[in-house]
Amino acid sequence: MTLNIPQQLIDIFDYFFFGFAIAAILSYIILAIISAFETVNYMKKNSFVNYSNILSSSISPSISIIAPAYNESLNIVENVRSLLSNHYVNYDVIIVNDGSKDDSLEKLIVAYDLVKVDYLINYQIETKPLRQGVFKSTNPAFEKLIVVDKENGGKADALNLGLNISTNKYVACIDVDCLLLEDSLQKMVKPFLEATDEKVIAAGGVIRIANSCTIKDGKLLDINFPKNRIVRGQILEYLRAFLLGRMAWSKLNGLLVISGAFGLFDKKIALEVGGYDTKTVGEDMEIIVRMRRHMEEKKVKYRVAYIPDPLCWTEAPDTYKIFISQRNRWTRGTIETLKKHKKIGFNPKYHALGTISYPYWFLFERAAPIVEILGLFYFSLLIVTNNVLWDYALLFLFVAYLFTVMFSIITIITEELTYHQYRKKGMGLQLIKTAFTEPILNHPFILYAALKGNFDYYFNKKIKWGEMTRKGMTTN
C-alpha cells in the first residue's frame, strides 16, 4: 500500500478526531449524570412547594410579560388571550408590535377595545421610535394589557422597548406565539424569591414542542405525538437538551443560554447591561452572557436559574427549509456571542463562566460542526487514497450510532420518570422509533445548517433572522 500522505500526519488526524469524539461523549455522559441527580433533587424539593400562596399574596413581586410580534396577525388575538389567562396575580402583558406590515394591530384594537393613551416611557435603552403609540384597553377585563406599536427594529429592539415600558421588577421575555402554562410565572419567579445569599439574575424553563397538540382558547388540552419526522426529531432533541443538559449547567452555575421563547429576568440587571443587543441574531444567548459577565466583573455572587418543569409550549419548524433557517440563525448567534465575549473564554477570572461554560460552548457547540465536516472531508480523502480500514471505520460508526440511540432512550426514560407528558398508549414506541431514526433523518440537516450558518456569518453578512412561517397552534 503506497502512502501519498505522510503516516505521521494521518496519525495526528486520527488521534485528533478520536480524542474529540471521546471528549464529546464523556461530556454528554457527565452532564447527563449531573442532570439526573439534580432533577431527582428538584422533584423531591418541589414536592414541598405550595405555589398557591404567591397567587393571593399582596406582596408578590410584579412581572411584565414582554412579547414582540411581527406579522403575527393569524394568531395574535388568541395568543394574547393565552398570555392574559395566566394565574399569577401581579403582572401585565406588553405586546410590542414591531412594525408589522399586516393587520395585527387592527385586530388587537378590535378584539381588546384598545385606545391610544399618553404613556410616560423611561427611555433607558435606545430603540426605534414609536409608530402609532401605546394602547390600553377600555375594558377592565383587559387592564393588564399594554400594546405598543413601533417602527420595525427586530426582536431585540422590540424587547428593549418592552424593557423601557415596563414598570415592574421582573420581565418575562417570550415569543408571542408561545403557549405559557397557567402556573408558569409563579414557578419561574420562585428562584428569584428563594435566593438569600446570591442574586438570581435570570431564569429559564423547559420549552416543549406543541405541534399536533390540542390547544383551545390559549390552553393546552391534549398532548399528541406529531407525525412529521422533523418535528419528532426535534421533540427528542429538546428533551435531551433540557432534561439531560441544562439541568447540569444550572447545577454548575454555567448556563449560557435561556431560550428566547421564555425567560424571566431581573429588570434592573437587564437594564444595567443595556438590554438586548440589536446587532446579533442570537440575542437570547448574548444577553445572558453579558449579564453574567457584568456580575462577574462587579464581583457579585449570582446565579442563572433553571426550572425543569415544562412551562412553555411552542411550534417547531416542520419543513426542512424552515428548520435549516432556524438552526442557521442559532449557529450565527452562537458565533457572534462567543466572538463578542471572547475575553471571558478560558479566563479563570470569570470562574465557571470562563473555565467551563465558555470552553464547552466553544468546543462542542461552536467548533463541533466544523470538526465534524473536517472529519468527513478527511474520511473522503482517505477513501480516495485507499487508506480506509473499513472494518474499523464501520465499527466506529456503528458504536457512535448506538451511543446516540442509547442516550436518547435514557432521555425518554428520564422524561417518563419525571414529567411523563407523552402518556398515551403507543407514544413510547413512537419515541423509541424516533431515537433510531433521528440521527439519520435530522442530524445531517443540523450539520448542514450549522455549516451554512458559518458560511453566512463570514461571507453573507446581509442575512439576519430569516422568516419563520407559523401555521398556528390553535387547533382542536
Next chain:
Amino acid sequence: MSDLIQNSIDAFQNSHPIIQFCAYVSFLFMAIIMGLMIYLKSLRSRLRIKGRIEATYKKKYEADLIEYLYADDDPENNEQQQKIIAYLAKSSHNRLKRKLIINTFLKLKNEISGETADAIQNLYYKTGLINSATSTLKSKKWDAVARSVRELTQFEIKEAHDEIIPLINHPKKEVRNEIQKYLVKLFRFDGLEFLDVLESNLSEWDQIQLLEILNKFNNLEIPDMSKWLLSKNDSVVLFTLKLARIYNQYEAQEAIKSLLNHTNTEIRIEAINIVNHLGIFEAVEIIKTDLFSRCLEEQIAFFKMMEEMAMPDDIPFIKEHIQHENFYIRVSVMKIMNLITVDTDNTFKVNTITPDFSIDKDLTIAS
C-alpha cells in the same frame, strides 16, 4: 453456513484488539438498548397500572372513611368501625397506601367541619398514623422529616410542638420551611417565636408563605414586634417590616425610625416604604437631612413616599428636583406638584382630577 460462522469467529479472534474492543462495546450498547427498551415498556405499563391502583384504593379508603364516620353507634363499641380502624392501621404500613389514606383523610377534613372533622382527627390517632409521623421526625432523611412535619401541620397536631421545635435550625431549608409553617399555622403569632432563634435567612418566598398563612386568620392578638425589628438577622427585620405594614403596627414607630439608618440598604428602603403607610411624619425630616448621601434606591423610595406624605412646606424642597437626572424621581416630583397646589390663603388642597402625565420629551431621556 457453519463454515461462514466459523470463519467470522476466526477473523474476529485474529483481528486487532481495537476492533475486538469496539465489537464488545457494540454488543454491550445493543444489550443496554434492549434492556432500556424493555424497562421503558414496563415503566410505562407500571405508571398506567399505578394510576389505576391508586384510583381503586382511593375509592376503597373513601368508602371506609364514610362508613366509619356515619356509623350510628359509638366507635368504641362498633365492630365494623373497629375493623376499619384495624384495616387502615395495617394498610398504612405500605408507603403508597399510607399516602392515599392521608390524602383521603385530608380531602374530607378540608371539606367538612365540626364533629365529623374531629372524628377524622380521632381516626388519625386511632390508626396510629400520628405515631408513625412523630417517629419519622427523628429520621436521617430530610424529606421524610419534612413530610412528617407537613402532615402534622395538616392534621393540626399541636402536641408535636416540643418535638418539632429543636429542628428549627435544621440544615435543610425545606425542613425549616415546613416547621415554620407548622408553627405559624397552629400557633398564629405565638408561632413566630422561631424568629427569636432563627439562624438562617428567611427568603422572600418563605416570608410570602408565612404571611399568607397568617392572612387566613382574623382577630389575631398581635404581639409587640419591636424586638424582631431590632434582630441581628436582617431577613427577620425585613419580614417584621412586612408584618408591621400589613398589621398596621403604629407601636413600632420608634423601632422603624431607627431602621432608617440601618446598615442594610434593603432594610432602609423597606423602612422608608413603611413610613408612608404608618404616617410617621417625623421620619420625613430624618431622611431629608442626609437624603443625597443615601443610595439612589433610597432617594427614589423617599420621593415615592412623598407622593403621599408631602405637605405644602415640602414643596420648595421637592421642586428643586424637578430636573433630577433619575426618571422615577422626576415622575414622583411631578406627581407631587400636580397633586398639591397651594392656595393664596396658604391652605393646601389635593387635586382630584386625573393627573396629566404629558411631559416635555427632554425629561424622558434616560438618566
